Amino acid sequence: MKNDRPNLEMKSAGNSSLTVPTKIYESNRFKSRAATIASPARVSVDDSAYGQIKQMILTSQFRPGRKLAHQHIADLLKVSRTPVTQALERLYQEGYVIHIPARGYFVAEIDSHEARDLYDVRAALESYALGLTMARGGLGEKQLERLSQLQEIYADRVAENAILERVSSDRDFHVYLASLSGNQYLVDLLNSVFERVIMKRRIDGYWSSEKRGAAAVEEHQQLLDAIRAGRSSDAKRILESHVRKAWVQYEAHLLQLAVP
Numbered sequence: 001m002k003n004d005r006p007n008l009e010m011k012s013a014g015n016s017s018l019t020v021p022t023k024i025y026e027s028n029r030f031k032s033r034a035a036t037i038a039s040p041a042r043v044s045v046d047d048s049a050y051g052q053i054k055q056m057i058l059t060s061q062f063r064p065g066r067k068l069a070h071q072h073i074a075d076l077l078k079v080s081r082t083p084v085t086q087a088l089e090r091l092y093q094e095g096y097v098i099h100i101p102a103r104g105y106f107v108a109e110i111d112s113h114e115a116r117d118l119y120d121v122r123a124a125l126e127s128y129a130l131g132l133t134m135a136r137g138g139l140g141e142k143q144l145e146r147l148s149q150l151q152e153i154y155a156d157r158v159a160e161n162a163i164l165e166r167v168s169s170d171r172d173f174h175v176y177l178a179s180l181s182g183n184q185y186l187v188d189l190l191n192s193v194f195e196r197v198i199m200k201r202r203i204d205g206y207w208s209s210e211k212r213g214a215a216a217v218e219e220h221q222q223l224l225d226a227i228r229a230g231r232s233s234d235a236k237r238i239l240e241s242h243v244r245k246a247w248v249q250y251e252a253h254l255l256q257l258a259v260p
Helices: 020-025 028-037 040-058 070-077 081-094 112-135 141-160 163-179 184-199 211-228 232-258
Strands: 097-100 104-107
Touching: 040 070, 040 081, 070 081, 081 097, 081 104, 112 163, 112 184, 112 232, 141 163, 141 211, 163 184, 163 211, 211 232
Parallel strands: none
Antiparallel strands: 097 104
16 A cells, blocks of 8 residues: 655645745746646635645644545535645645545544654754754843743643643744744744644544643743753753653554554
């Protein structure tokens, strides 16, 4: 059976953070040809369908493993089947859905190998970004204040057991911290990693125990304290440990889901 597992190489046609090389080196002849084929209205409908389907996956309206029926989605979006087909193919190329011949498209589920790769990339990107930030003198008061606000939002979501909001607030904290490195391309890659994990995560039972939630809040605070004090090596150690512990929990969750 064909392996539909995506990778982080620059093959995606839909994510701007992964397609810069393609856009830069795209030939003028191809651009001219594309312009004659697709009208602005057609592009707008296709992009809108793509964005809406992706958002429904992100918000778990379409859960991992669910079949994506063309006509049902077309009726939901009030469009024809054509933009739905284009959107599903685009999401397939990006690895967010899988295509099984004679059966159709399904929301992709993440496996332990892909998850490990994504968490490894996340740890590398975040650690490098933090190193850049600390080498430039750390954070200013406004930046520290904003990071503290994001930490408080995350802590509130953990206390409320608001699962989807908790996932997105955790991403907001980490992506904002990485953005302070000043390397936008790195931030785009990190955001893409988070998006892949979030969109393909089965959250059923993921936070059955709140021990990890409380620990994650404490780790965020320890990271903030180290950054504020200018302790670069401690900050990187805390961050790397935090991501590693998140992976250990997620791996255990995946193994539990795999049990028949």
